[in-house]
Amino acid sequence: MKIKLLDIAHARSGDKGDTGNVGVIARKQEYYPLLVKYLTAERVQKHFEGITLGKVERYEIPNLWAINFLLHESLGGGGTKSLKNDAQGKTLSSAMLRMELEIDESITLP
């Protein structure tokens, strides 16, 4: 089935220089394995094509049902250098949640 990441996860993003970080958090513990399985670094790199010019790093945080992504070279230089409206990557979180995932499992959405 096809699901929206927004339906199974919430997120927060921030900045460190030109790197944006997006923490993606499962809305329920039983959704976390779906994030682990489908929300790969490659999938995120493809999603952010044209926004993230550097590489994507991925860290699992199972105790918080979360995965942290570092999106390098995503903020137009970052800080006061950036010409972007969202120079601090505050909306990278909602950009992430736009993603749609094709999953093998059949799940009940909240």
Next chain:
Amino acid sequence: MKEKIRIASGQGFWGDLQTAPYDQVTKGPIDYIMMDFLAEVTMSIMQKQKKRNPELGYAKDLVHIIEHILPICLQKNIRIITNGGGVNPKGCRDVIFAWARRRGIKNLKIGTVFGDDILDRMDELKRRSIRLDNMETKQPVESIGHKFLSANVYFGATPIVDALRQGAHIIITGRTTDTGLTLAPMIYEFGWRDDEWDRIAAGTVAGHILECGGQASGGNFSADWRSVPDLAHIGFPIAEAYPNGDVIITKHEGTGGLVSRQTVTEQLMYEIGNPANYITPDCVADFTSIQLEDIAPNRVRMFGVKGKPATDSYKVSMSYLDGYTAIGTLTYAWPDALEKAKAADQILRTRLADLGLTFDEIRSEFMGYNSCHGPLSVMPDEINEVVLRIGVRGHDQKSVERFGMELAPLILTGPPAVTGFAGGRPKPSEVIAYWPALIPKTAVQPIVEVAEV
């Protein structure tokens, strides 16, 4: 030893909700209030203010806040810990002392922490072969030379603990980590040894939760923002800390906002790198060990936090001038709003090229369509209005200034139904580039001074 202490978050950044500190000290019991004022570029702004007037260089908001809350804090025995001293903690202290004298407040002890400002020590450090190369890009420090505007070491909780032991009612620091402001009272009250890494990590994680104010108690909450009650009267977060390292995150009763496993988790995700190694001067905290549990409405228990020994270096935050930017906007209304904004953008770029102006970057965004999500944005069928937001960056200030003169003429010489130019010509603003480095802990010593009126 106290059974528990309550540490309240009062400010999450320089410019945060001005009423929050007063609410924290009046709407329920707390023992400490911490206020974070410093972001990466803040120190360079303060350094500039101090250059113009040696009595400035700290967060002026802090003085107004302290004037507002201090009488209550003294009465209730609440101690204030803040890094709003910026590049001039003693200047900030003297202003508060002068006010206290006028008010007839006696026996007020203010602790200041400084020694973090190493801008004047750069040559000396170089002679001692202490290099401050960029820790991310590996660029040598010589490539910037004497152009640095600010250089500040991030100290941790230790000097604040020292000031608490000396009885300070208020502690005003320079560049201290946000997390150290919350950790310090726990170390002081519970007598944690400096190798009790799990407890120090727990205090550090609590500090991370408090350091952005309302962002842990329902603000900017993506899971279900509609469910957050009464954000107009949001209660900022409070860490109720216990001697064994357990912490309950909560807020005052009767305030708005929400503290839940979800709101706290979102804040834990904010601006982190490798979660297993959250490095501070005090310890290396492991975020993959944090356990959270909803134990009651607006009460989240945090436990099980693991920590590792601190590293032998401090982080240094340095900055230098790296060119100029100017950004302007024009609003285009229906019909064909986006098409017209795009046409205006092309006309403007042609004129800039005709003038022979070159920039390191020209960037155009169309607010209402793609300024947040870029290429992920979905094109709506019909768009009512679009704001063209165009900016340039370059090292030639005159070229950046000249760009600012080209925007307004588009109103009478470009596509129709355009407005929104009340702010005047976009002015060049300085690009403050950020330069992170590491310095051995042995090379710098925090200085703690507790004075009394």
